[in-house]
Amino acid sequence: MRVFVTPTVVISRCIEIDQCRYNGLKIASDFVKQLIPYVKLIPVCPEVEIGLGIPREALRIVMKEDKMRLIQPKTGLDFTEKMEDFVSSFLESLPEVDGFILKGRSPTSALKDA
Numbered sequence: 001m002r003v004f005v006t007p008t009v010v011i012s013r014c015i016e017i018d019q020c021r022y023n024g025l026k027i028a029s030d031f032v033k034q035l036i037p038y039v040k041l042i043p044v045c046p047e048v049e050i051g052l053g054i055p056r057e058a059l060r061i062v063m064k065e066d067k068m069r070l071i072q073p074k075t076g077l078d079f080t081e082k083m084e085d086f087v088s089s090f091l092e093s094l095p096e097v098d099g100f101i102l103k104g105r106s107p108t109s110a111l112k113d114a
Helices: 030-038 080-093
Strands: 008-012 040-044 060-064 067-072 099-101
Touching (some): 067 080
Parallel strands (some): 008 040
Antiparallel strands (some): 060 067
């Protein structure tokens, strides 16, 4: 019998793992449900990791003085530095991974769908 290494996949925590989206919901995914028994998942929610609650006001990436900034429009708060710090430490702490499943059209996970 062949032995297979279990792939390690970083996944947006809001996809089938936890109700942590800005609106307090979870995204259902039949694909992820089927995948879970076969992979080691590393769930991450960047917005929760920088201290934002659930639910929370939405974030947007906006141009400000010719630079992209992570802003919460309703409050005017700028989370750019907190997010940059989190992303740097998260990526440095990751073991070798085989893939990513990230929430598309999210200012903190994936701006576009792949």
